[in-house]
Amino acid sequence: MDGVRSGGAEPTGEGRAGGAAEDGPGAGEKHARWLLSVALTVQFLVSLDLSVVNIALPDIRGDLGFRGEGLLWVVNAYALAFGGLLLLGGRLADLAGPRRVLTAGLALFGLASLAGGLAWSPGSLVAARAVQGAGAAALAPVAFALITLAFPAGPARSRALGLWGMAGAAGGAVGVLAGGVLTDATGWRSVMLVNVPIVAFALAAAARTGPVGTRRRAGARLDVAGALLATAGTTLLVLGLVRTPDHGWTSPTTLTSLGGAVLLLAAFVAVELRTASPLLRPGLLRGRPVLAANLFCLLLASAQFGAFYFLSLHLQLVLGFGPTAAGFAFLPFCAGVVAGSVLAPRAIAVLGMRRLMAAGAVPAALGMAWFAATATADGSFPVSVLGPSLLCSFGIGLCFVPLGTAATTGVAPGETGMASGLLNSSRQVGGSLGLAVLVTVAVHVTGDAAGPAALSSGYAAALWAAAGLLAVAAPTAYVLLPPEGRAVAAAAAPR
Template sequence: MVNVNPKPSPNAQHGRLLLPVLLTVQFLVSLDMSVVNIALPDMGDDLGFAPDSLLWVVNAYALAFGGLLMLGGRLADLVGRRRTLTWGFALFGAASLAGGCALAPGQLIAARAVQGAGAAALAPVALALITVHYAAGPARSRALGLWGVSGALGGAVGIMAGGLLTDWVGWRSVMLVNVPVVLAALIAARRGVTADRRTGPAPRLDVTGALLVTAGATLLVLGLARTQTHGWTTATTLGTLAASVALLAAFVAVEARKREPLLRLGLLGTAHRPVRSANVFALLMSSGQFAAFYFTSLHLQQVMAYGPTAAGAAFLPFCAGVVAGSAVATRTVGRFGERTLLVAGGLLGAAGFGWFALTAEPGSTFLGSVLGPSIVASVGIGLCFVPLGSAATGGVAPEETGMASGLLNSSRQLGGSLGLAVLVTVAASATGQGRGRAALADGHAAAFAVSAGLLVAAALATAVLHGRRTAPAAAPPAPARTPESTGGEETPKNLGDDVETGVSRSMQE
């Protein structure tokens, strides 16, 4: 097995480079979930996509990402975090380059699938490295705060950047823009993440579990994604979802008997109530949040007649609110605990989406129906990132942090796919046969209302499942730090100040 304590590094840049690398991971994987959306019509016209196949540019990424997350998280524990990180970056960058040079629909779809596989290796290892390298307390809270901000900014910036790049440069730029970022991140990762050190016997991967969970999760995302074209009651949808349930049930049965499982089921037991609560919260919050992003973009363009660039710019208040909420959570999680912040953030996010539902109508204005709801919802969501990451990995053995991180990211990804599939159906039902702005606004309002209900459910589930608060009221005095106690090297003394400065600077910008 790879030792979770990496070799000490004399490189003074290690502490300064580690966090930027991990934030780049979170930003990139979120960015590429949304950056292609506005470029889809241009992609279709240029490459000759059939109308019913264009959506696979989005679905191919989501399928590979969601299906391989558990495997990616466990690989980080078994073969090493830096090795998994560099492999993930290399795969992601190569796929981005191939997608930008694609000459046929199949080439672009394949590139997007490989991108998703790279993202599935990157996302879990980023959270695992934060958990391992930053001791519980203010430093970890600040790192988790910026980790959450990076993900939210990636999703919002993806919408804005997709419009700007498509309008000014062309659709290929939304793929190629990743390449220089990945190259810089790869160089920084080689310097900023300590090398993995193997001790003991060679690691063994739970191949049966990996095949079952990958196939089951992929079929689940596939079945949900195709409800927009096949409907919920068709044999295709029901058969796909039934096969997914059967495979995931078989995965649970296999894992219960494995000595070295891909997912130790005890992580979701009563001994790890915060982990279980965090994953339920992530599933429900992502169901509402991802779908609300989708319908906000549609409402701005279809009802309020915004162009792609203006619609992207309208997301900037949401970005600012997420930064502000994360900054508040960073400073207060030690005082109030994870459960309190998750409940408060979920209810505040629900209030913002409810506000969207009440004001989503023709003739609405940015100041009257977008700005206020965006700030309220985003501050609430921002409050959740620090306690969510902390709860999902808190109390987990170092050699299982990749497992726990993969589980959390799987919950978020599957929640987003489920929420979008359900809310598209809700919006279509509310819209009926109407095609005018008023009918579309009714559909969007219904979707926002359900999003608000999902965040209320997330808050209530946390209040019941999480148990007593787990965050310490104050960090205890730290003993003398050694390489063994700090994951292989001494944490820079000014790390917390640097992270806090980054939050403050982001808020000012």
């Protein structure tokens, strides 16, 4: 694997820890391997905690005495803090340095996980989940930025981005499985405490990496006004979206939240256009690859997050799977993502970013349509789950490498955290938006009816809508991404 690069500038000074960054032949390659292991562990951890707690919710309700809709805040507190702070986390990585933000984020995440595992009341668990989300908001942009900073554009970065996509898919799938297994075996507290040893490994691996990042630019400072507006606006946006299943799209609660989010984000754009050191430089989205990557990610996450929700319900409420069996049923999806991610580095050399992203979205959409067509009360695992899981996930796996490449094309080394925070924000907002829209579709179709047949009709309608979102993603990538020349393809080719 290619050695760590510093983006053409001197290290930040955050770099060498405990003498682990020793010089000498092969040191760069060894540091690159440790750096990649940190990035993959962080990506796995963040994806794991987006799903690991869901199956444990009934046990949490009984043990801590949640009432009414309070249980939803175990999920929503994490989502709100995570989505609201992603842009700030990405920019802090640029200004303070990836290593400092990585260490702080891991420590915060680990302590919050420990507190959550020891929670004694509904409020203490919700607070711990919110702090977890804040830690994840620092970690998710750093995981992606570490790869783009450490590996030069070409085959090494393509392989690393493929592994990054695999780690995210594995975290989501293992989260569903581990949530069921751990809850059944040792109780719900273990789904929080399982993060602690993972965080400890990531901190130990981070101590063995060499210098990462670029020298802080003279006069660079944190855009405090932009950070406050972006955090408040994004948080209010996610809050409005996650509450639409309970309040509806036209309720005063939803309209107030979404309207307030629009005003705050408009103010954020106005501030960013005037500040010398913006949290998100508006010109970043003028680059067609960056714009295409974020729109594609928004559509992909809208379909994938919502589909996972409905597939989990279909497996348990319609097909009669238990929590652990439902977790195992998601493993083929993980296998398909791994297969697509393994093939993607070679495929991007032949097809380029534009064609590969569009090509990956096609089997993803067809697989999702297969899910929808077979989501019936008398469905079987091989036909209704296994086949569509492999097809859909293979297409999604093909997309991760070109998506990551496009998101950082033309981005300066000092703005990789900014670009990463933007991409992760698109993913989180897309997931919340997709879930809200697909739940609305399902409820509209199901109505007041009950029973497996009625539920499966609503789930199928939501899955058809998810297939439509993926079908839109393919031309979005093909139209917005510029054609690539032979030099780009040659640079990306594995050697």
